[in-house]
Structure formats: C-alpha cells, structure tokens
Amino acid sequence: MPIMTSLPGVPDASEVKPGMAHFAGTGPPGATCGGCLHRGYWRDAAKTKFNPDTNLLEGKRQRSLGCKMFLKLAMQHGPAVNKSWPACKYFEALQKRGKV
DSSP states (O other), X not given: OXXXXXXXXOOOGGGOOTTOSSOTTOSSTTOXXXXXXXXXXXXXXXXXXXXXXXXXXXXXXXXXXXXXXHHHHHSSOOOOOOTTSBOOTTOOBOOOTTOO
C-alpha cells in the first residue's frame, strides 16, 4: 500500500472521528467538542404507542450525545461524540446559563 505525503495544516485520515461534522482539530485552538453548542440534541425514541385519548402516536424523547451539525449535513444520526475531542470547523461556543 502506498504511503501518502502528509502536509502541515492539512487533516488526514488519522484525525477522523466518527460522528463529527468535520475533521477534529480544525476548530479554534484549544476548543473541544464538550464546549460546542452542536454536541447533544433531543430526538424521538424509536418506539411509539398509539394514544386512543388523543388519537396520536406518542413516544418518549431521548437525549443524544451526537453532533447536531453531523445530523444536518449527513441527514442521519451519528454516534456519540466524546467531549474531549478537539473541535471541528463548525464549533460554536456553548453559552452557560446565568453567566454573562
């Protein structure tokens, strides 16, 4: 198998993390996925039940630790994203409640 030349500043296959919207480490220096607005979202559970009182299909919602930007770009749910991974280029800082 041929070995490709690695160029400085260009991500390669070793920097790919499953479920991330882009290459790890392409975001702001020192930023991690744990501080990103896109990490974690609510999704509908797979099982639903018919409620005869409301005539609606009802299901519980569950918290996913996947990347919301990955969902938007790939149009499918990805695996959980580790909060310690270096952030990607879609990083947006998470605003803490009650702190200005």
